Amino acid sequence: xxxxxxxxxxxxxxxxxxxxxxxxxxxxxxxxxxxxxxxxxxxxxxxxxxxxxxxxxxxxxxxxxxxxxxxxxxxxxxxxxxxxxxxxxxxxxxxxxxxxxxxxxxxxxxxxxxxxxxxxxxxxxxxxxxxxxxxxxxxxxxxxxxxxxxxxxxxxxxxxxxxxxxxxxxxxxxxxxxxxxxxxxxxxxxxxxxxxxxxxxxxxxxxxxxxxxxxxxxxxxxxxxxxxxxxxxxxxxxxxxxxxxxxxxxxxxxxxxxxxxxxxxxxxxxxxxxxxxxxxxxxxxxxxxxxxxxxxxxxxxxxxxxxxxxxxxxxxxxxxxxxxx
Numbered sequence: 588x589x590x591x592x593x594x595x596x597x598x599x600x601x602x603x604x605x606x607x608x609x610x611x612x613x614x615x616x617x618x619x620x621x622x623x624x625x626x627x628x629x630x631x632x633x634x635x636x637x638x639x640x641x642x643x644x645x646x647x648x649x650x651x652x653x654x655x656x657x658x659x660x661x662x663x664x665x666x667x668x669x670x671x672x673x674x675x676x677x678x679x680x681x682x683x684x685x686x687x688x689x690x691x692x693x694x695x696x697x698x699x700x701x702x703x704x705x706x707x708x709x710x711x712x713x714x715x716x717x718x719x720x721x722x723x724x725x726x727x728x729x730x731x732x733x734x735x736x737x738x739x740x741x742x743x744x745x746x747x748x749x750x751x752x753x754x755x756x757x758x759x760x761x762x763x764x765x766x767x768x769x770x771x772x773x774x775x776x777x778x779x780x781x782x783x784x785x786x787x788x789x790x791x792x793x794x795x796x797x798x799x800x801x802x803x804x805x806x807x808x809x810x811x812x813x814x815x816x817x818x819x820x821x822x823x824x825x826x827x828x829x830x831x832x833x834x835x836x837x838x839x840x841x842x843x844x845x846x847x848x849x850x851x852x853x854x855x856x857x858x859x860x861x862x863x864x865x866x867x868x869x870x871x872x873x874x875x876x877x878x879x880x881x882x883x884x885x886x887x888x889x890x891x892x893x894x895x896x897x898x899x900x901x902x903x904x905x906x907x908x909x910x911x912x
Contacts, residue, residue, distance in 0.1 A: 588623050595635040599763050599795060602636050606793035607765060610634040614656055614692040617683075618699040627700075627707055627716060641694075641797050644668060650802040651675070655694030655795075659683065659749070662693060672801050674810035674829055678752035681814045684821040694796035696749050697760070697776065698788065702823050703732070703743035714740045714784045722784075729889035731825060734897075736851035737885055741784035743851060745777065746823050750853040752812055755829035755845035758801045764794035773799070777852035806831035806843050811907040815848075815900055824848035826896045830904035832868070839863045839872065844905075846880070849897050856880045859901065868909050870902070877901040 594610070596602035606612060611630040613619055614637055622628035641656040644665045651671045653662055662668050663679040683691060705711040705723040712721035724732055724742050732742040750773065758773045776788050790796075801807075810831035816822040827847035833840040842863040844856040859876040866872040877898040884894055 589626060589629040589631075591623075591630055592632045593635065594632070595638055597638055599639055599641075599797070602634055602639065602795060603763065603765060603793045605632075605634045606795070608632075612636050612795060614695050615658065615690040616695075617687050617691045618695060622700060622707075625707060626709065636795070646671060648803075650800050653693050653799045653801070655692060655797050655799070657693050659688040659691045659693065659696060660685070663688065671803065672756065672807055674752050674756060674807070674812055674831060675749070675801060677812040678748045678829065681812060681827070682748035687821075693749070693799060696747055697753075697773070697796065697799070699746055700787070701743035702746045704728070706743060714780075715743065715787070716785075718783070718785045725887070729887045731823070731848075732887065732890055733851045734849050734881075734884040734886040734890055734893050735854050736779050738780045738782065738784070738851075740782055741780035741851065742887070743780075743784075744823075744848055745850065745852050746847075747853065748812070748814065748824065748827060748847060750777075751827055751845045751847035752829040753799065753801065754853040754855050755831055755843045756801050756804070756807065756810070757843065758799055760796060761798040761800065762790065762794050763797050764791050766791065768797075770800070774853070774855060780851050804831075804841075804843075805833040806841055809834060809908050809911045810843075811904050811911070813900055813904040813907065815896060826893055826900045828897075828900045828904040830901070830908045832863075832905070832908045834868045834909065837868055839866050839868050842876070842905075844876075844880075844901065846897060846901070849884075849893055856901070858882065863905075870906070873902045873905040873909075874898075876905070 610632040642654040711723040733744045814827040831843040842860045858879040862876045
């Protein structure tokens, strides 16, 4: 591990100032410390933000507000989260292990790095780790890699289960930084790899995530998260789907669907959503919507199976959501 200095910030303003001077924020550290041990990440200065008043879970008229320093386990067990946004709870419980959920913060979860094995292997070329070095994954083992949003420079999938659920529910993110505070859709946090895969997010230098807000919606109650993986415990998704439905008189008034394990960012399935609007809520509608989800997919020989797996997972997630009374 590369030597580093450690400091704790007492306020958001102090944390931002220290970050501008070259520091990296750390909360639970469940991703960053691992990458530092492997020397994938080599920050010279860590700024502990755990003393900042950015935890807690609350509700207002607009939705559920989750502090960036709230731990995954805390949110999953909170009565307000379970009542207002059961999809969030389900996605959190499907992510990581109980031990990691006790430590990992909500903000850190959203900012975690990709799980591509080539990114984590120092002797393999990786454009995320070393821009311009190449992408070893494209000619390597691609079974777990993305089929949507890829480029010639990167095919790594985004790893967060929570981000998939938040994208489906129209969650927004709140930040504080040198230019003040702002709030924007979570979807806008993530960048497609294009020819700059090392630029993964849209946060400005020293900008700090302070909270996430999940709006109330008629679809929030009838929602499910379905994750397909190689083993039941502590494994990243091969395919996951967050599906939320607003159904009245047997017809879909609105659908919100996002997928994980298949995109280089949490992937909103807008064509599938649009196809469901106004349809009778049944298996025929679910299957037709699922077909549209793979229209723009660009699989490689090792991950073509995800075309079928994604469609089947969408159908099952919609079935489960539609069964909720």
